[in-house]
Amino acid sequence: MDGNSTGKKRMKRAAGLLFSACLLLTAFPGLVACGSSETQTRESATASQEAESVKDTDAMAEALSEETEAAKEILTETENGTQSGTEDAGDAQEGEMITDATGSFEGIVVDAAMNSLVIDTKDGIMYSFSYPESGVEMELADGLLLGMSVLVKSEDGMASSVQDGLTKPAADQGALAFAADILFACRYKSMESLANLAVFPLYVRLDDGDLIAENAEEFLAFPEYEIFSEERVEAVLSTNLYEVTELDGGRYVLGSEEGTPNITFQKDDGRDSGFAIVGIN
Secondary structure, eight states: OOOOHHHHHHHHHHHHHHHHHHHHHOOOTTHHHHHHHHHHHHHHHHHHHHHHHHHHHHHHHHHHHHHHHHHHHHHHHHHHHHSSSSSOGGGGGTTTTTTSEEEEEEEEEEEESOOOOOOOOOSSOOOEEOOOOTOOOOOOOOOOOTTTTTEEETTTTTEEEEEEEOOOOOHHHHHHHHHHHHHHHTTTOOOOHHHHHHHEEEEEETTTEEEEHHHHHHHTSOOOOHHOOOHHHHHHHHHHGOOOOOBGGGEEEEEEESSSSSSEEOOOSSTTTTTEEEOOO
């Protein structure tokens, strides 16, 4: 058989195979797209997973942003809480007590009763809050104690929640609880209260000079207007309790740390409170 004949036969076979393939593709068109469809399905699933991942990430970011904004709002309210009465809290004088405040306020607990709470802020302003009959939400790790830092949310002086403060005081809770007693003694100008808080003999600086009160009776005989002079009361009540620190000898100062006027107290293991006033300067 010659080469031309063989070549023709091969061409006919190829044409036949090609024709058969065309018939097969025509009958089953899905075969063409099968591999492509699988690939597309996988790619689609992957894209869907990636899209869900992006959504989750966006949701987490949005939640974190909301929490951050909420924290900022609390801090802003704490710093700029306003009184709902006739004036803003920012206009209040040091030593003043506000009873109808609205906002969030951080301070040291200086008085606590069954249905009320008084705090002293870093600005030396006292805020008094009442509790509603329905109760107040307490979020405190160790309970409510005098001398501790708390954050109070209130409306018109009615507390809705009390939680642990965001700022940690420099002094311990016991020292600040005793400091609270001194603040109220000065606020209400009570000679008897100061006498009960003092240890004798007691150093006292008056207009006529430095004196020593050997006992409570001698102290109570001193002029009240000199003990509670405007300068001394203002210095004590304006003290930032958050910054009160223990000095040499276990001493603490309310008022001016350098010079006068101030009231000094120190640790005293012989007293139930653990502290006693040792100087009125």
